[in-house]
């Protein structure tokens with residue numbers, strides 16, 4: 001489904017501040033995989049999602065989606081088949097547009113027609129259907145400006161937008177991190193249900209190790225631009241948070257230094 005071969009990404013290349021954010025990444029994600037991604041500060045997790053989405057160009061290596069080389073494909077072309085949500089509810093939805101206009105925009109992603117033709121009767125049915133899967137009653141608030149919704153409702157809408165047209169791949173970059181704990185749990189439950197029901201192939205970055213262990217069928221851990229741990233469903237089920245911290249130290253030779261990750265365990 002998605003395959004990364006020898007992918008590297010540098011920032012400030014050729015300067016004293018050069019950072020190798022991705023260091024020869026090889027990764028194969030199979031259809032229906034729900035992969036959680038965890039790692040230390042600046043490990044390269046967001047960069048990994050960004051190169052897959054086409055937001056950032058790679059310096060070395062290639063990216064294949066469904067056997068097709070998409071390495072040089074721009075972000076707007078990939079947006080037609082990749083859903084992407086980051087942690088900022090203000091960025092994932094447009095405040096001055098209504099719920100249905102936001103969905104219309106998402107529905108038109110990767111298609112050629114103009115936005116003006118987007119909100120039609122049959123599409124409203126599709127929007128209502130996507131929103132009712134979320135289960136927050138937003139299907140009854142289609143005309144409401146998104147700026148009046150809570151952060152949790154906006155991330156729920158972002159999930160509906162990312163899935164109103166079934167994406168080949170869903171990328172989630174700490175999409176619950178900016179929410180209060182109750183809203184974060186709700187959005188995570190909705191996310192898990194959507195992924196299972198629609199069998200969505202998903203890559204989810206989280207700073208919460210418990211979340212990384214509880215959800216998905218595979219877990220990868222990153223450190224300094226490399227994947228240092230890749231565990232499948234059976235091993236993942238048996239791992240605890242202290243096991244993960246220990247495995248990090250064994251694989252990296254470093255001490256786990258991300259306070260957010262460690263503090264998240266007592267949320």
Ligand SMILES: Nc1ncnc2c1ncn2[C@@H]1O[C@H](COP(=O)(O)OP(=O)(O)OP(=O)(O)O)[C@@H](O)[C@H]1O
Pocket residue numbers: 011012019020021039040041042043044045046047048
């Ligand atoms: N646009 C950029 N310009 C320069 N350096 C960048 C840029 N984006 C990321 N980096 C650097 O690349 C490295 C990887 O960053 P990235 O954001 O991918 O890590 P991360 O694992 O998501 O970190 P965190 O969990 O702390 O958000 C870091 O050293 C970071 O400072």
